[in-house]
Amino acid sequence: MKAFTIAGINLRRFLRDRSNVFWVFIFPILLILVLGSAFGGSSDPRLGVYNGGDGSLAAELVGSLEAQTGMRVIDFTSRDDLLVTVERGEVEAGLVVPADYDADLQSGIPVPVELLRRSVDDAQGILGNVQSALTQQSIVLRAARFVESEGVGSFGDGLDMAQVVGDNVTDVAVTVTAAGESVGFFALGRFDASAQQQMLLFVFLTSLAASASLIQTRRLGVARRMVSTPTPVRTILAGEGLGRFAIALLQGLFIMVGTLLFFNVDWGDPIGAFAILFVFALVGSGAAMLMGALFENDQQAGGLGVLFGLGLAALGGCMVPLIIYEFFAPTLFKIAHVAPHAWGLEAFDALVIDKGTLVDTLPFLAILLGYAAVFYLVAIWRLRKVLTR
Amino acid sequence: MRHAWTIAAKDLKLRVRDRSAFIVGIIAPLGLAAIFSSIFNPIESFEFSATYAVVDEDQGIVARQFVDVLDQFGEGSKADIVVLSSRQEALDLVDVEPFSNEESADAAFVIPAGFSDAVQSERPVEIEVISGQGGVGSGVAVAFAEQYASELTYARIAVASFENLGGAGDRFASGLRAASIPPPVLLDSVEVDNKILAGKTFYSAGLAIFFLFFTIQFGVNSLLEERHAGTLSRLIAAPLRRSSIIAGKAMMSFVLGIVSMAVLVLATTLLFGADWGNPFGVFLLVVAGIFSALGILAVVAGFARTAEQAANYSSMVAVVLGFLGGTFFPIGQAGGLLADLRFITPHAWFMQGLGDLAGGNVADVLPAVGALLLFGIVAGTFGLMGLRKGLQP
Numbered sequence: 001m002k003a004f005t006i007a008g009i010n011l012r013r014f015l016r017d018r019s020n021v022f023w024v025f026i027f028p029i030l031l032i033l034v035l036g037s038a039f040g041g042s043s044d045p046r047l048g049v050y051n052g053g054d055g056s057l058a059a060e061l062v063g064s065l066e067a068q069t070g071m072r073v074i075d076f077t078s079r080d081d082l083l084v085t086v087e088r089g090e091v092e093a094g095l096v097v098p099a100d101y102d103a104d105l106q107s108g109i110p111v112p113v114e115l116l117r118r119s120v121d122d123a124q125g126i127l128g129n130v131q132s133a134l135t136q137q138s139i140v141l142r143a144a145r146f147v148e149s150e151g152v153g154s155f156g157d158g159l160d161m162a163q164v165v166g167d168n169v170t171d172v173a174v175t176v177t178a179a180g181e182s183v184g185f186f187a188l189g190r191f192d193a194s195a196q197q198q199m200l201l202f203v204f205l206t207s208l209a210a211s212a213s214l215i216q217t218r219r220l221g222v223a224r225r226m227v228s229t230p231t232p233v234r235t236i237l238a239g240e241g242l243g244r245f246a247i248a249l250l251q252g253l254f255i256m257v258g259t260l261l262f263f264n265v266d267w268g269d270p271i272g273a274f275a276i277l278f279v280f281a282l283v284g285s286g287a288a289m290l291m292g293a294l295f296e297n298d299q300q301a302g303g304l305g306v307l308f309g310l311g312l313a314a315l316g317g318c319m320v321p322l323i324i325y326e327f328f329a330p331t332l333f334k335i336a337h338v339a340p341h342a343w344g345l346e347a348f349d350a351l352v353i354d355k356g357t358l359v360d361t362l363p364f365l366a367i368l369l370g371y372a373a374v375f376y377l378v379a380i381w382r383l384r385k386v387l388t389r
Numbered sequence: 390m391r392h393a394w395t396i397a398a399k400d401l402k403l404r405v406r407d408r409s410a411f412i413v414g415i416i417a418p419l420g421l422a423a424i425f426s427s428i429f430n431p432i433e434s435f436e437f438s439a440t441y442a443v444v445d446e447d448q449g450i451v452a453r454q455f456v457d458v459l460d461q462f463g464e465g466s467k468a469d470i471v472v473l474s475s476r477q478e479a480l481d482l483v484d485v486e487p488f489s490n491e492e493s494a495d496a497a498f499v500i501p502a503g504f505s506d507a508v509q510s511e512r513p514v515e516i517e518v519i520s521g522q523g524g525v526g527s528g529v530a531v532a533f534a535e536q537y538a539s540e541l542t543y544a545r546i547a548v549a550s551f552e553n554l555g556g557a558g559d560r561f562a563s564g565l566r567a568a569s570i571p572p573p574v575l576l577d578s579v580e581v582d583n584k585i586l587a588g589k590t591f592y593s594a595g596l597a598i599f600f601l602f603f604t605i606q607f608g609v610n611s612l613l614e615e616r617h618a619g620t621l622s623r624l625i626a627a628p629l630r631r632s633s634i635i636a637g638k639a640m641m642s643f644v645l646g647i648v649s650m651a652v653l654v655l656a657t658t659l660l661f662g663a664d665w666g667n668p669f670g671v672f673l674l675v676v677a678g679i680f681s682a683l684g685i686l687a688v689v690a691g692f693a694r695t696a697e698q699a700a701n702y703s704s705m706v707a708v709v710l711g712f713l714g715g716t717f718f719p720i721g722q723a724g725g726l727l728a729d730l731r732f733i734t735p736h737a738w739f740m741q742g743l744g745d746l747a748g749g750n751v752a753d754v755l756p757a758v759g760a761l762l763l764f765g766i767v768a769g770t771f772g773l774m775g776l777r778k779g780l781q782p
Contacts, residue, residue: 176520
């Protein structure tokens, strides 16, 4: 049971360092909070509105824009503010209602309303909404001008008549029938997706960062001293591996339970979720052992650990959801599965979106176990040679 | 000054020999930028396209006009229009599994039988939109139908007013004349400057400023390393002013920062096609950015007791500020409280300065440069006080 003693010492050494406590427990939760509140909410396009007019028609227009579905309206107090916000992409488009909107509209002068947009594509979703609100509002005024142009009455006659008619005629309606399967990802809770992504990202990243302490163990001669005791090399390796694995598992569990309690994140079937974490912690600790075996300098391993930890996570769908790849770049979706993270996320999809159980995650877990096996085997083969170097 | 140079030159030599600064300052950001830009490019170059089905169960004069207008809309907005003969067919076409390779439509319009007659009467009438779940395509379809329905409502009211006031003639012809009256409110589409950094540039710049704090940290924290190694006492004992020691460390950090940033700007431009913008503007932002990093890391180092502690604290500060400052995720575009909060980080100012530079001119970087310098001055003052205290023999 010396292996457990070695693992225990590893774990204690790790936790004694207060900065590790920050990285392992506080930072991931903080990041999930930040990302969830920033990106987890509504993805409806935003229309910034600057209402320069003070009349009732201008106010009515803004009101009808706010009532539109599929778009959010944000009020601005100056055109310059609105302009720079559109330019910086903080809203998708901006609408400028001029100062004399009411007066001009009532006297029959065409009123230009500016729609500020960066490019045609960005404002696609908003354009129709704005046009429909404008058409809706100008119905009575436009009908009055029609009456005037046809010569059957004055603009005033037309205005009075159109108002009466307008109250009695029913609008041509649009009914929307929803069809097709909703894309499961969009049904996830505010924090769900980012919690899964960050959990996998951090379990892997922390493991890689912990590879530095394995290098220290070698460089400071701790490994040599252990070997000089009546302890077989396989026990030392098992202990070191177990230590990394315990750190990864502990962090993953903390993130799971923490986000469940604080943000009510849906992790799906608990046994299945734990199984994914368990296997992924094996993958992470395996990668850490491999890094610890391949590098000689702990500072270099630290820098490259960040590179691999963030890089593989980004590739594997922990920064941009896999569904976005699948949608926009199908080839990349395949490449993404080089990273173990992609398989972990798919396993969570099977649990959370498809409401599956442990059985449904097994194919993904098998693949992840394959990663872990390869990492550990190569690491052990290499460490047997370099442990005492 | 000469002493400061000597110290800086010695430290630089040490850093070059130890490859860590090279890995953290250049390899890691460049590697991540390569991964990020290869991931985000295909997503960014995606263009809006949609397929809409239309079912004309009415075959009347108004319904045919709807199909014509839809066709024009399709040509104008890169949407394919498919004409189907039954509502069920349309339902089947919209209702397909996401990401299957089957032929599908984002939405379908169904014009019910009797539509044309009903529009020209007072009877209630409706256009049905069968909408797929999610996606821009179905939202655009609903907005298109709403817009068309509003037009029809207008025509109904206009023609009824006209007839009530004694006008006569074919209703459809009157409706067409009503439609030709220009709407009193004209939507004037204005294309504004784009100050959003393109994906390749965003990630190159974000990673560069993110890792800059780690690079500079090597320089700032070397002061504590000297203490740990016992060489600091020897420096203090030497006939040189203490300010020279600090100035030497600052210069060496500055050089490390400038070199790594210059390499990153050049390499990301040449390798990934990042577009940093006007070189002079970029230069101002980079220098001010390094200055702010020096100040903030000096505060951190001033608080730390050992080199190890300083390294830990500075990575924490660098990572938290980096994430909050939107170097990995465009937090500004997400809006909300966080978008305002990000301006407590120099990273956010740096990124915004680059964005403003991309959509404007060199003068537009000045607010960001000013903010970064302010970070450097305020933090640097506190940092110097803390560091000087640490320079006691």
